[in-house]
Amino acid sequence: MIKAVFFDFDGTLVDTNPLIIRTFEETFGALMPGRPMSQEEILDCIGPTLEETGNKYFADKASDFVSHYRELNLRYHDEMVEIYPGIDGMLSALKGMGLSLAIVSSKKRDVVLRGLRLMDLEKYFDFILAGDEVANPKPHQEPIEIALRFFGLKPSEAVMVGDNSHDIHAAQNAGVTSIGVGWAFKGADYLKKFAPDYIIKDADEMIEIVKSGSD
Numbered sequence: 001m002i003k004a005v006f007f008d009f010d011g012t013l014v015d016t017n018p019l020i021i022r023t024f025e026e027t028f029g030a031l032m033p034g035r036p037m038s039q040e041e042i043l044d045c046i047g048p049t050l051e052e053t054g055n056k057y058f059a060d061k062a063s064d065f066v067s068h069y070r071e072l073n074l075r076y077h078d079e080m081v082e083i084y085p086g087i088d089g090m091l092s093a094l095k096g097m098g099l100s101l102a103i104v105s106s107k108k109r110d111v112v113l114r115g116l117r118l119m120d121l122e123k124y125f126d127f128i129l130a131g132d133e134v135a136n137p138k139p140h141q142e143p144i145e146i147a148l149r150f151f152g153l154k155p156s157e158a159v160m161v162g163d164n165s166h167d168i169h170a171a172q173n174a175g176v177t178s179i180g181v182g183w184a185f186k187g188a189d190y191l192k193k194f195a196p197d198y199i200i201k202d203a204d205e206m207i208e209i210v211k212s213g214s215d
Contacts, residue, residue, distance in 0.1 A: 001156075001157060001213065002099070002157060002158065002159060002177075002210050002213035003099060003100060003151070003153055003157040003158065004099060004100040004101070004102065004147075004148075004151050004153055004157065004158040004159075005094055005099055005100075005101055005102075005158070005159050005161060005206075005210060006101075006102045006103075006104045006144060006147050006158060006159065006160045006161065006176070007101070007102070007103055007104065007160075007161045007162070008103075008104065008105055008106075008138075008160075008161065008162035008163060008164070008167045009103050009105040009107060009112055009115060009116070010105070010107060010115075010163075011046070011162075011163035011164065011181075011184055011185055012084075012161060012162050012163045012167075012181055012184075013083065013084065013087050013091075013119075013121065014081055014082065014083050014084065014087075014115055014119055014121075015081070015082045015083070015084055016080070016081050016115070017046070017185040018080055019073065019076055019077060019080040019081060020046055020073070021042055021043075021046075022072075022076060022080070023069055023072045023073045023076065024037070024042050024045050024069070025037065025042060026072055027065060027068045027069045027072060028042075028057070030068060031058065031061075031064065031065060031068060032057070043185070043186060046164065046185065046186075047106075047164040047165060047166045048106075048166070049106050049131055049137050050065070050066045050069055050070070051066060053065070054066050070108075070111075073111070074111070074114075077111070077114065077115070077118075078114075078118060081115055081118060081119070083119045083121070084183055084203070085202070085203070086202055086203030086204060087121075087203055088119075088120075088121070089203065090203035090204065090206055090207055091121065091124040092124070093207050094124075094206075094207065094210060095124055097210070097211070099210065100126050100127070100151050100153075101124050101125050101126055101127075102125060102126060102127040102128065102129065102147045102150070102151075103116070103125055103127070103128045103129065103130075104129050104138070104143045104144060104147055104160065104170075105128075105129070105130050105131060106130075106131035106137045106138055106166065107130055107131055108130055108131060108132045109128070109130035109132055109133060112128060112130050113128070116128070126151075127147060127150050127151070129143055129146055129147055131143075134146065137166075138166040138167060138169070138170035139165070139166045139167075139168075139169035139170045139173065140170065140173065141170055141173035141174035141175075143170060144158075144160055144170055144171060144173075144174035144176055145174055148174070148176075155174055155175035155176045156175075156176075158176045158177070159171075159176060159177040159178070159179055159209075159210070159213070160174070160176050160177070160178055160179065161179045161180075161181065161206065162178075162179075162180065162181070163180065163181050163183075163184035163185065163186075163191075164184065164186070164191075165191075165193075165194045167180070168180060168191065168194040168195075168196045169194065171196075172195075177197045177198070177213070178196040178197050178198075179196060179197065179198045179199070179200060179206070179209065180192075180194075180196040180198070180199045180200070181199075181200055182199050182200055182201040182202070183201075183202075188201075
């Protein structure tokens, strides 16, 4: 029986992809002016933590990369973030069903909270776990296991919803049901490669899946 739903934030509840891509492009452009990044390389940066990306491309100055990215991201944040259609109604319906809701994100807590408050979504969530609050971020199972312990639930009683391979793998590693969102920037076909339990095409479909698992 499903008792809780864990959500990724970026690309799942709110569309931050244009913001993220712009920030990556400008950060790489500033720190690697002689080495243009391809669109494919930029897209591969969506999902891993900033620290992981920084270590991949700037082994000796990863902290400079992270600082530069975060400064630009916050500068553009409020003007570029938008909520996906149907998300507010979906979260309201899930709360009305008596479910516990949590954010399980790889982003820093202050940025997650900024986005939630900007979109007036914080009120729906009983627990918020950010990437800077865990030792092992997604795709490791630790973030989901922490959320499960917070609610006192078994893996069979929760689902993880996300837009990237890291979300699906984290769910699989923790033994919870995995749900990919079809509106993910990389697309439903990309998510299918990681064999999530479900891929939803819209927010209403999420409600139906949870209803069927809560009976």
